[in-house]
Amino acid sequence: GREEARISVETEETGVVIKADTLGGLEALAFELGKLEIPICSATIGTVNKKDLLTAENADEPLEKIILGFATKAQNEVAKELDSEKCDVKYISGDVIYHIIEKFEEWREERQRQLENEKRESVVYPGRILLMRDHIFRRSGPVVAGIRVLGGRIHVGQTLIKPDGTRVGQVKSIRVGESGQQEAVQGDEVAVAISGATIGRGLEEEDVLLVDIPESHAKKLQGFDLSAVEQDIFDEIVKLHRKTDRFWGY
Structure with a gap:
């Protein structure tokens, strides 16, 4: 019966959901996923049903919210749900295994990128800026100056410090021409308003400033794929904090 058939594919506590119309098909799909070291949490024969959908929906890992179907289809109600905008489960099916695997790998890469971006947005990133010469538009309350992101x-709301660790102030706004924006990235030249700072009192044109990174964010950043420049700035900030706290960021 079907229950014994289920056992021939090794399943884990967490992983992706796979379906096929025959045991041979299920094993072949599982074999290909095994080569990619993708864990499988449910492998059954037949059409994709409500239980499969719930299993995938309840996956903790966003990259495991997926059902792969080989030579099978989803039951009507389930197919409708999988198609809806609200459904966060991906469904990939087909009659050729390597096409399924190809689509799956594309989806994983794309999803991984999205997740990285979401993570990046909620974390304070390393940043280094230069107050450009002859670009001081206001000397205090707040300082408004043209800067280049080195x-x-x-990002708006971040704290700026000097390379020796002295606090300068907070980024109140970032503007390009008439329009405000939330962030500026390497190579951008923008006008920033910095509250809490005064030109001539510890802040001069041509100063280089760093974005200060909260310690909890520094811990998260260690798992990120930083560019060489970002890594360099990050290391500088960590070094700075470790002068006063040996274990900062661990």
Whole structure:
């Protein structure tokens, strides 16, 4: 019966959901996923049903919210749900295994990128800026100056420090021409308003400033794929904090 058939494919606590119309098909699909070291949490024969959908929906890992079907289809109600905008489960099916695997790998890469971007947005990133010469538009309350982003990125709300660790102030706004924006990235030349700072009192044109990174964010950043420049700025900030706290960021 079907229950014994299920056992011939090794399943884990977590992983992707796979379906096929025959045991041979199921094993072949599982074999290909095994080569990619993709764990499988459910492998059954037949059409994609409500239980499969729930299993995929309840996956903790966003990259495991997926059902792969080989030579089978989804039951009507389930097919409708899988098609709806609201459904966060991906469904890939087909009659050729390597096409399924190809689509699956494309989806994983794309999803991984999205997840990285979401993570990046919620984390303070390393940034290094230069106050450009002859671009001081206001000397205090707040300082408004033209800056160039030398590396990384800078975001409204972040704290700026000097390379010796002295706090300068907070980024109140970032403007390009008439329009405000939330962030600026390497190579951008923008006008920033910095509250809490005064030109001539510890801040001069041509100063280089760093975005200060909260310690909890520094821990997260260690798992990120930083560019060489970002990594360099990050290392500088970590070094700075470790002068006063040996274990900062661990």
